Amino acid sequence: EAGVVQSPRYKIIEKKQPVAFWCNPISGHNTLYWYLQNLGQGPELLIRYENEEAVDDSQLPKDRFSAERLKGVDSTLKIQPAELGDSAVYLCASSLRASTEAFFGQGTRLTVV
Amino acid sequence: DAKTTQPNSMESNEEEPVHLPCNHSTISGTDYIHWYRQLPSQGPEYVIHGLTSNVNNRMASLAIAEDRKSSTLILHRATLRDAAVYYCILLPYGGSQGNLIFGKGTKLSVKP
Numbered sequence: 001e002a003g004v005v006q007s008p009r010y011k012i013i014e015k016k017q018p019v020a021f022w023c024n025p026i027s028g029h030n031t032l033y034w035y036l037q038n039l040g041q042g043p044e045l046l047i048r049y050e051n052e053e054a055v056d057d058s059q060l061p062k063d064r065f066s067a068e069r070l071k072g073v074d075s076t077l078k079i080q081p082a083e084l085g086d087s088a089v090y091l092c093a094s095s096l097r098a099s100t101e102a103f104f105g106q107g108t109r110l111t112v113v
Numbered sequence: 114d115a116k117t118t119q120p121n122s123m124e125s126n127e128e129e130p131v132h133l134p135c136n137h138s139t140i141s142g143t144d145y146i147h148w149y150r151q152l153p154s155q156g157p158e159y160v161i162h163g164l165t166s167n168v169n170n171r172m173a174s175l176a177i178a179e180d181r182k183s184s185t186l187i188l189h190r191a192t193l194r195d196a197a198v199y200y201c202i203l204l205p206y207g208g209s210q211g212n213l214i215f216g217k218g219t220k221l222s223v224k225p
Contacts, residue, residue, distance in 0.1 A: 004156075042198075042200060042215035042216055042217050042218055043157065043215045044215070045212050045213070045214060048212055056212055091156050091157075093156070093157075093213070098211055098212075098213075099145065099204045099206060099211055101159040102159060102213055103159070104156030104157050104158065105156055106155065106156055107156050
């Protein structure tokens with residue numbers, strides 16, 4: 001069975017441009033997480049979904065970041081407009097439900113120039 | 114979310130056991146202790162979790178103190194592939210509570 005799939009793997013954009021990341025979680029997993037990871041730091045939670053509901057988006061910078069999880073399956077994370085400081089790896093993870101083993105994708109490495 | 118404290122880094126020799134400590138003095142009665150690791154250029158991967166009793170799986174063992182205020186992840190024979198950052202995380206049991214919150218973790222280096 002395929003794990004968590006993220007695309008693209010790498011993205012380079014100019015500042016002020018929009019960018020979107022896509023995540024396909026493991027089939028049947030109700031919980032989906034988006035994280036941001038800067039070099040040398042642990043992953044920082046941006047948002048957690050339970051099915052299609054965002055149950056915790058308190059760390060999501062809502063002025064420029066948005067996320068959606070239509071039909072409680074795939075999810076998209078968008079940044080508009082991107083800033084230089086947004087350069088990081090964006091990780092998606094899924095689990096059967098919160099508090100169970102989470103599986104992570106390979107991440108999308110974003111470079112804003 | 115309850116906090117955990119881990120050493121920034123540790124070193125080990127290949128084929129020797131490694132004990133990675135984690136302090137969680139504010140743990141609540143319903144918190145599970147989870148361990149994840151992150152190999153270079155990869156997403157984190159689950160290692161093990163437990164509540165009160167010691168736990169073993171094919172990857173590692175988890176020893177939990179009787180008062181649950183600390184735990185130790187044990188790699189029985191470290192290999193070069195075990196070089197990674199190890200994260201100790203507390204998660205409440207069941208339901209839709211709690212977030213998987215990562216700290217800085219412990220960077221484990223394994224010498225040949």
